[in-house]
Amino acid sequence: MENQLIGALEAGGTKMVCATGYANGTIVEQTELPTTTPDETMGAVTSWFSKRDIKALGIGAFGPTAVNPSSPQYGKILETPKTAWRYFDILGTMQRALDVPCGYDTDVNVACLGECTFGCAQGLDNVVYLTIGTGVGAGVMVGGQLIHGMLHPEAGHILVTRDPTDPLKEGSGCPYHDSCLEGLIAGPAVKKRWGGKRASELADDGEAMSLMAGYLAQALMTYVLCYAPQRIVIGGGVADHTPIVALARAKAAELLNGYIATPEIEHIEKYIVNNSLAGRQGIMGCLALGAGALKA
Known part of the structure; x- marks a missing residue:
């Protein structure tokens, strides 16, 4: 074969x-x-x-x-x-x-499978892969199997709490939800909030990156608590061309506030990571x- x-x-x-x-x-x-x-x-x-x-x-x-x-x-x-x-x-x-x-x-499930088979999640059988680009999608492997329930995970649409300083006061980039993760950090939301700019153009804007990382951190905390993955891998254009993964990693640790005490969380820089397969x-x-x- x-x-x-x-x-x-x-x-x-x-x-x-x-x-x-x-x-x-x-x-x-x-x-x-x-x-x-x-x-x-x-x-x-x-x-x-x-x-x-x-x-x-x-x-x-x-x-x-x-x-x-x-x-x-x-x-x-x-x-x-x-x-x-x-x-x-x-x-x-x-x-x-x-x-x-x-x-x-x-x-996104096949991207998760790619990282688990050939990339930074090799040898692990409980992994979340998140992609942040024009949308937010999640692939989830549990017990060595990609999740197939009544559908597939749509974890990019979990609700997050809006930051009161968010310039996007009404609506979001998602036609279905006003305050889901995708609606607040994916490409359409970035353009809607910042006058048509792409996320990569805002990479050096500390306030913009902090806002987006705060939303991502809320989602990461939820994934940690609900899926208990051995690693979270993040890809997609928004993640690849901005510092939000590193920023959200630190914010997620703050949100967890010591509640989860595992070697993975202790070494969170190796636990929540950017994708590895270019x-x-x-x-x-x-x-x-x-x-x-x-x-x-």
Whole structure:
């Protein structure tokens, strides 16, 4: 199996990242295709993979999506704001076009799997992976298994307490919630609050970073208390191009206030960390997912 070529599809709301590689995480080839209409996009994706002799495929899709194999909607996108994609069958489309074993999960779950298999969470079986970019998503592994309950974790939408100094007095960047984590620290909220600026442009603004880190710290405390992970890994454009992870780490320790006394919290700089795979954790996780489908 180690020498068999595996396909990896990171299906995002903006772009589709298609790659081939091996079970050991080696990426052979990679390309990006724009996400437009389902027919146009998936036609281009299936065409790309059909020209490569892959033996299995791992798919990490944007959500919400049905990831439980027992669900009648398994493999389909669900109630996404991208209305053209609602109930589109990504998994079925790829299986019919390629006729190879396929693994299917969310984009953040496969990023979590990538870090657990190849990155800074190797050897751990209880891990939270958080991505902060145009949205906030969470992948959660418990007992060595990615969580698939009635759906998948949507921990980017947990409610946080608004900072009274927040310049964003009304509404948020989330169309569903006025005070969820995504609505207050993801890209749309940053632009709405600071006149169209991107988070990277505010990296040296101490007040802005402190505000965002405060919201992130509240969420981190919740994840620590609810999931008891062995490590929390944070990626995404906002996290990668600002100091909010380090700032939120310190604020989270203050919020916990000594209640959790474990070696992990004692060495919190090694416990709450930036991602380790230079943006490749999603594709590498898809390779691991595809390798698992090949074994099944």
